[in-house]
Amino acid sequence: MATEPEDEQQDEVFEINDFTVFSDMERLVVSIEATLQEWQLTGTRPNRKFSKGFLSQCNWITKSTQIAFGEHNKLRVSFVQADYPEQVALKTSKETGSEEEDLPALVNDLASAETDFVSRKNIVAMYGLSEYLLFSPERTVEDQISTEDQKNFIMSAMRTAAQSSECSIAMLLEYGDVDRQLFVGCATHRHVHTRFSGSHLRKLQTRHTHLTGLLSIFKEEVKCPISLLDAEDIRVSVLFEYIYRNDSHFDKPSSLFEFSSSNQIDVMHLPMGSLEDPLEEFSLLTTWPNIKEDMINENDVYSDLEPQSAFNWSAMARFSAVEGVLGSTLSRLLHLPRSSSGKETVKAMLGLSHTDPSATHIFGQLTGDSRGVRNLRIGGVAGGMGQVMPSVTNPGGIRMDELPLPIEKKVMDDWMKAIFGGASLTTSPEEETKPMTLPKVTPGSATRTKEFKVPKEAMKSLTITETEEREDDSKRRISELLKSCKSLPEGDSLTARFMTALLHSAVEDTYGPVGLAQMWHSFVQALRWHFDWNKDLEGIHLNSSSQPDLSKCLLHQKLEMLQCCIEARRRRHELYDKAKDFHTDEFFDAQSDIDEDDREEVKGSAEQTGKETEKDYSEMEPQGRLHPLGEQCLHLHRNIALFVPITQDRAPMTEDLLEEHAKMLTSIEDEETRLEAQLDTLNSDMQAFKAANPKAAFEDFIRWHSPKDWNEEQDTLSERMQTPSNVWQKCWQTALPIPVINQARLFNETNIAEEILSMLENATIGKICELSMPTAFALATQQLIKDSKQVADLIDIDKICRLVQAATRTGRRDDYLEALNQMKKVERTILFYRAAFDRLNRAAETSSNQPTEAELRSFVNCLLLDHTNRLDTAETNVVPRGIQIFGGANSSIGNAVCQLMQPAEGRNCLKKPVRRFYTFRWNVPSPTKNSLVLPQRMFAAIELDSCRINGSFVRDTVFFIDG
Amino acid sequence: MAFIGDADEQNNPSITTLKILIIGESGVGKSSLMLRFVDDSFDPEQPATIGVDFRVTSMVVDGNRVKLAIWDTAGQERFRTLTPSYYRGGQGIICVYDVTNRSTFEHLDHWMTEVDTYSTKDDAVKMIVGNKIDLPNRVVSREEGMKFAKRHRALFIEASAKTKEGVQCAFEELIQKIIQTPGLWDSDKPTFRLGQQATGGDGMCGC
């Protein structure tokens, strides 16, 4: 541009049109015209005839744009149209005769009963249109059309644009407060003009409240120019809504309260249910469609519109978004770590001194003989966080069972018994077994005889029902997903029972997480009891390698590790007993501290005798033999069998221990030292091997330990084993023959167990939650799967499984939150289902025409789906829509609905409709008797305290002189 | 792809640290493969591994430096109970057999089951390596090895730690594949951790 000559530039300037003086009106008209052009809405619209029921189910296509009006305001213009197959629409337009072509397409819509009570689009029901242009304020407050001037201004712009573009589509303007759904509009097609008007009254006159009154209003508006005898009949459609409201005095279905307080012992089911009844309202919608006006009667004293006489029945349920117990309990677990009690320890919360050394052995708490109690805190209400009051406050040492805690001692005993598979933990085991360490156990008196669910039995029934169901693809996928959660193994386990109990204890939260702390504490004490008495943890099944399963969560690993400790100690004990049978020598003692000394002794003497050592030992009695190694004999002594020695177990490790171990290894820079750090297991094997085979050579050891390094054919060691300086040989040379029983323990189960128990005992509330999360979420998912069978089509269990799997693996709080949101949704759906199903089921229980379970189930599913769909649509529907009940009052479902709404005793909800809807339709010549016969339509919605009337009146504007 | 010494850490910081595991029967050449890759050396007298051993190295993939922690495990029965624990968090798993020893090939099934049970990364990249192809007395054919790898959806290569053949290529393929698998690796955290765990640190108890 800059390079162009000046005069050319000036030429251009002159060519520019100057629109700066354009008025607001002109601008608005142009904007509307442009939109109509762009969307190709000009010219004659195709006639569309809709099949029965189509409009109440179809999709609605919406195009929308924004245009400016006035200085700062904006309008949203939307074109809404029923999504009707194109070819069908075109065909009907071709079929129509040339005479009818003079009439706009909307005349068909107005004359048809298909638009009656279409609830998805208010304008469709109110004005009888299958396509329209809507002008609404862009911003609900700032752009609101509130004055008559604004209204007229836009209306006249609309009209002008429609005329100039020959657009015959109905145009409506939304004005006033959005909640009131007020519209005014027009449509112009050559000489046929349609006026859309509406009113929403808060004060009702009597004639607004019944059919007769509304009919007279309609007739007044239409002003039929010919005798009523010559005119066509007025047709009316009526929709009544009867509402059953859930008031507090209605009794609630019992299934909602399936969740139990911690007083009901059930380690098989997680707490589920809701304190509030989610069902708000249940509506019966009855319709009398398209009837001649004189066929029905309804006025202020009489009505023949009885629900039983209606042509169509449908029902609708509205639910409130209650929070389920399971969801809120899980969310408590998620939020506690961040709360003020998150940092408080369990002991502090329970008012137990955590400085008292005897507190680590307070098994006494279970037997009621505790001295660990140092202060008293009432249900977590009193006392600051983490403050443990001095023992002065409790000089007598109040016993734990006398502390005012949320779960009674007796009840807690029952919980523990159920968790640990029915074993009573309050007495010492009757067996001759003595506790391994000195347990501070005082055998108490066995009490309690309360009924509780025995897990094994419950589990059995569960598996039976599950195998009965057919295994389909999705089920398998879900089970795969659940299995791959980093949480707990499938099916019954100690971890599952404990976590179920823990969640029950977390339901009640009036006094904060004290119940949770109490359950945790009791469980850990019971674990300690098991370890002290060397009792297997019922429900912890170690895999063949006797290692904690690292694919499970840390809590489960810790419990497995504890079981490893129990087993290891029992094995050691047995070994000790066996050894004692052979040698009554005091030399053999299982105590590890003595082990150390012995070893030193042996080593010392070996060192003194120097080179002779090997010979000396070769004459020893073989010790610690497990079994012969096949048929094999010693390499150098072909007549002596080769024995596999009893070996020590590799120390099992949980993931945190392993992490530590790996860190330790990686921190060692020097390769040699790193190797040395791992030599103890090899050394232990060599010692045991030498003890079992006193005359064995290195070759023999390799043949057992690393057979791949023994060349059978050539009878030689592999090259790498032959190297003189190699670690294996060096290790062999220094290894002394020591049977396992006298060896230093590689796996000090007592220390490990003590570490685990004290970690669990001294855990903070936050730590508890963190440890519980993976298990709690996996169990909750399983529970939801079980409980959601009836609503399987409405929910996405797959998604929950995926989210939970991800959360248990990453451990991220956000992932857990995301999973929780989904789970809450599903729990809510289950609660909704139960609220509706149980109510209807119970209502029809005594009657002969009772729906089958399947019938009722699919009906309630439809109700739920309808409810969610309604929540998803932003618009507030003027006309209610429900799920059709085929057969109406005579069907079994209809009967159940009747029984619910009109019980033998109690309030009769069918006596009077709460809301009433009417559509009137009349084909008359308008405005004069010589004018074209055109459809006139009026819609009315009558509620208790408001009344809405909308009219679509079509007029022929060709002027005829009356007569 | 090239190797860069630690001195380059400053110039080209690594984008991630990968944990690679080498498993398989004793004597198939696991340690030899690792040493060949890391030090480019071969020592027939390299002692049999005790417990676990590892090497740290780094390599450049598509211009990005990647740190590698290679864990070598002992294959002997008596060491086995512990080794599965090291599978945790491994993004790449190299499963080695000896082409001159059929039983080492037949035991692959056992190793793969263990990988499936203990690996915490679902999509960890698996690679089957048939080693010692320099030896004349091969008993496992290339086709057999390939068939096995296909069944387990693993990468497959034959190699010789002694002659270098295939070694570099095996590791490169594996690392490339891991880097291309979304979600399998995390960007490096400021501190370098060898046995990088499945995460969890930034998790729950944020208090």
Ligand SMILES: Nc1nc2c(ncn2[C@@H]2O[C@H](COP(=O)(O)OP(=O)(O)O)[C@@H](O)[C@H]2O)c(=O)[nH]1
């Ligand atoms: N000929 C040959 N020998 C090998 C090869 N790789 C390893 N070896 C030898 O096989 C034996 C076992 O190797 P090693 O790496 O210790 O096996 P590992 O037990 O699996 O770690 C050693 O003697 C090695 O020298 C190879 O590619 N070719």
Ligand SMILES: [Mg+2]
């Ligand atoms: Mg090795």
